[in-house]
Amino acid sequence: MVALLVILAIVVAGLPLTAVLLVTVACRQEETAHSMAGCAPGRLARAARRLLAFKAVSITRPTSRQPADRRAATAEALTTTGPRSAG
Numbered sequence: 001m002v003a004l005l006v007i008l009a010i011v012v013a014g015l016p017l018t019a020v021l022l023v024t025v026a027c028r029q030e031e032t033a034h035s036m037a038g039c040a041p042g043r044l045a046r047a048a049r050r051l052l053a054f055k056a057v058s059i060t061r062p063t064s065r066q067p068a069d070r071r072a073a074t075a076e077a078l079t080t081t082g083p084r085s086a087g
Helices: 002-033 043-052 068-080
Strands: none
Touching (some): 002 043
16 A cells, blocks of 8 residues: 555656756757747647647747848957947
């Protein structure tokens, strides 16, 4: 009887921890794949979406993304250009 209660306690305590771990790993997959507005990138992400009842209905993808080299060039241009003088 005591063994059954211990097993039940382990299962009850383990379920929320398992769910948190599942959602954490799936969130990292979604961030890496930039797939929050589209299809889930893998089985874990699909399971987490099912667990959380997540539906990407009104989420849209950005219309354009700057490539990393263009962002760096823009940032460099902004920092190398000095203040404009009024005279």
